[in-house]
Amino acid sequence: MEPMIKIENLTKKFKNNTIFSDINAEVHKGEVISLLGPSGAGKSTFLRCINMLGEPTSGKILLDGKDLVTSSEKELIQLRTHIGMVFQSFNLFENKTVIDNITLAPIKVKGMSKEDAEEKAHELLKTVGLDDKADVYPDSLSGGQAQRIAIVRALAMDPEVILFDEPTSALDPEKVGEVLSVMQDLAKKDMTMIIVTHEMEFAKNVSDQIWFMDEGKIQEKQAPEDFFANPKTANAQRFLSKMI
Amino acid sequence: MKNKMKHSVLITMLLMIATLFVTAFTVPSVQASASDTSLQQIKQKGYIVMGTAPDYPPYEFIGKDNGTSKVYGADIELGKAIAKDMGVKLKVKSMGFDSLLVALQTKKVDMVIAGMNETPQRAKSVDFSKTYFSSGMSLVLSSSDKKIKSYKDLQGKTVGAQIGSVQYDSVKKGIKNINLKGMENINDLILALKSGKIEAIPLDTAVAQAYAAHNPGLKIIDAKMPGQENLNKIAFFKGATSLENAANKTIDKVNKDNLYNKKFVPEAAKHITNNKSQSQLETMWQYKSFFISGIEDTMIISVVSVFFGIILGVIFALMRLSHNLLLHSIAVCYIEFIRGTPQLVQIMFIYFGLGTVVNVPALTSGIIAISINSGAYVAEIIRGGINSISDGQSEAALSLGLSKKQSMQYIVLPQAFKNIWPALGNELVTLIKDSSLASVIGVGELMYQMRAVQADTYLGVAPIAVIMIIYFVITFTISRIMKHLEGKISHGTND
Structure with a gap:
């Protein structure tokens, strides 16, 4: 089966500082990938390159065979609609109510009618138990609520894949569970996901694959049970010994 | 990269300023070399424009005529006589005495009759007619x-x-x-x-x-x-000999019959108001039409300039934030140049300078100059507002497939405007106050009308007090409205 996302020789440098180099990786439909690694390993930078929020210095990112790196501004907008993203700090639009946060892109980008977009938004909100928050502004939500709504906002575009950039790092410990359970539900429904996370338990239970990133490379790609039981590289062993 | 950018900005700026000066200094020589068709031009136009500074009774002053202000005076009567002899209509343009000769050189006016005497300095830049009146x-x-x-x-x-x-x-x-x-x-x-x-x-x-x-x-x-002995003469554009000769003929006639003393001065004196019997308050009330028309012009300048100022401000803020080096440089030059020069000078430059190329009325000139000025300040306010919005907001928008433009339009700018609302309110109030500067080029706004009332009533302080109160009422009302709207745009979620 052709991979949904294929990353070829991806390199990112800031001036003379190499963040990561020559990364090759593939993601297949329905896969859940957890991207682990020590802080500063370049995980978030790598993730942000996948939808071109950060521009890679060289290499290719193919989504269903189309290269995002060399695509025009217009093509890029089109390709991005297939890639959802959930941010560490939620990034809900502060000037819009919850419902408008969710329906903005479906209406403006996909040309959906307001009624259809809102109906769909309410359905999605019900699945995360937040339909009663439809008309409030983001500043009155708790972190856990905001992040669940951010996930709903990404889902409203029917993406093929969702990128999660440390989705629970900014949450109070007691709110982490509610966000992880939403993500777990998505995994069960075969949503393709790439997750940068420090939640080892979650990565172990939910992922199909663990990518371990350190020193600007993906050093290991393994099934979670293998990775956690037998990390191959010394870097991964050191990382796990600190985390668990 | 950074250094290179700074260099190009600097060079562009210098070039801009150089162009400005070259344009400013070459214009008069081009005009001087043209052959004299001045009289013919006036006859074709069907009117002659006389420039004067109406704070000089009985020569020229502003008086009331059925509630509207109008320039009267012996010099105006002379202007009428000259226009009549040429078979054209007379148009009177008022401005500060200081600006009259510049207006003549830049052809804003065709002649200056303002109780003016010939001096060697003045004679260098303009031509003078025969003496039409002498006084000590x-x-x-x-x-x-x-x-x-x-x-x-x-x-x-x-x-x-x-x-x-x-x-x-x-x-x-x-x-x-x-x-x-x-x-x-x-x-x-x-x-x-x-x-x-x-x-x-x-x-x-x-x-x-x-x-x-x-x-x-x-x-x-x-x-x-x-x-x-003051020998009052009419000033003309240098080289406008045919026009000058035509006027001299009229002056000869006027002098022969002593018309200036016998007819023009008494005619003018009829319009000099006598307010001695009234209280100052009553007098001010009588001149309410002056102040009302001043408020109108002040409001027109302010509203239109704010509108264009914000549009220019958004454009230049986005240009300055742009990664395109050319756009960025243009915006930096514009903003720095405008903020680094006095608004009064800008107003005069637009009126007299731009006026050498296209004929722009004073009110329009004032609006253009004030809009351009305000645009530079608003651009910096908006830039600050945009920078205050976290990158996460536009990143989220882009990740959903919105274009950069849509992200600006729906997410960043609305939030930026909310943040900068108080600063924009201040800018609006400043702009209303600064619109008074347009009085130097003869725009009939509050400041100008105040001068007119002063000249007409010989009351010094009362008109100043009146417009001070008017300005305050306008600006105070506006800052209250802005406060009210601020409460409305910041969504009321206090729970």
Whole structure:
């Protein structure tokens, strides 16, 4: 089966500082990938390159065979609609109510009618138990609520894949569970996901694959049970010994 | 990269300024070389534009006519006679005395009749007609003054005179140790004299008489200064010989019959208002139409300039934030140049400078200059507002497939505007206050109307107080409205 996302020789440098180099990786439909690694390993930078929020210095990112790196501004907008993203700090639009946060892109980008977009938004909100928050502004939500709504906002575009950039790092410990359970539900429904996370338990239970990133490379790609039981590289062993 | 960018910005800026100066200095020589078709041009137009500074009764002053303000005076009667002899209509354009010759050189006006005397300096830049009226120099003093008997007693005294006037120059040159205060406006001089800030004002005798007659507590004496006979002449664009000759014919006729003294001055005197019997408040009320039309112009300037200022501000803020080096450089030059030059100078440059290329009316010039000025300040406010929005907001928008433009339009700018609302309110209030600067080019806004009322009523302080209150009411109302709207746009989620 052709991979949904294929990353070829991806390199990112800031001036003379190499963040990561020559990364090759593939993601297949329905896969859940957890991207682990020590802080500063370049995980978030790598993730942000996948939808071109950060521009890679060289290499290719193919989504269903189309290269995002060399695509025009217009093509890029089109390709991005297939890639959802959930941010560490939620990034809900502060000037819009919850419902408008969710329906903005479906209406403006996909040309959906307001009624259809809102109906769909309410359905999605019900699945995360937040339909009663439809008309409030983001500043009155708790972190856990905001992040669940951010996930709903990404889902409203029917993406093929969702990128999660440390989705629970900014949450109070007691709110982490509610966000992880939403993500777990998505995994069960075969949503393709790439997750940068420090939640080892979650990565172990939910992922199909663990990518371990350190020193600007993906050093290991393994099934979670293998990775956690037998990390191959010394870097991964050191990382796990600190985390668990 | 950074250094290179700075360099190109600097170079662009220098080029811009260089172009500005080259344009400014080449224009007059081009015009001077044209052959003289001045009279023919006037006849084709069907009207002749006379420039004057209407704070000089009885020569020229603003009077009321059925509630609307109009320029009257003996010089205006002369202008009418000249226009009539040429078979065209007369249009009168008012401005500060200082600006008259510039207006003539930049062809804003066809002739200047403003009780003006010929001086060697002035003769370098314009041509003068024959003398149509002569009058001497007098000194306006406080009636209690016993010491000053003639110009000789002015030594060591504080004396006020109108900037650009013959009296100013002759007193400055002819009297040693004089502490000379120049002011643009005769009403200001009279006020200064009444409040004891200056001890004497050298003025044209006819003008001095008019002012003294309307201001109790003042007296006039002959200055007795040799060579101070004021020969009033008409100024023309240099080389406009045919026009000058036509006017000289009329002047000959006028002089032969002594029409100026016999007919023009009495005609003008009819319009000099006499307000002595009324209280100042009643007088101000009578002039309400002046103030209302001033408010109208002030509001037109402010509203239109704010509108364009915000549009320009958004454009230049986005340009300055753009990664395109050219757009960025243009925006930086514009913003820095405008913020680094006085608004008064910009207004005059647009009116007189741009006026050499296309003929722009004073009100439009004022609006253009103030919009451009405001645009630079608003651009910086908006840039600050955009920078205050976290990158996460636009990243989230882009990740959903919105374009950069949509992200700006729906997410970043609305939030930026909310944040900068108070700063924009301040800018609007500043703009309303600064619109008073447009009075220098003769825009009939509040400041200008205040001058007109001063000149007409010989009241110094009351008109100032009136417009001060008007300005305050306008700005206070506007800042209240902005506050109210601020509460509305910041969504009310306090729970």
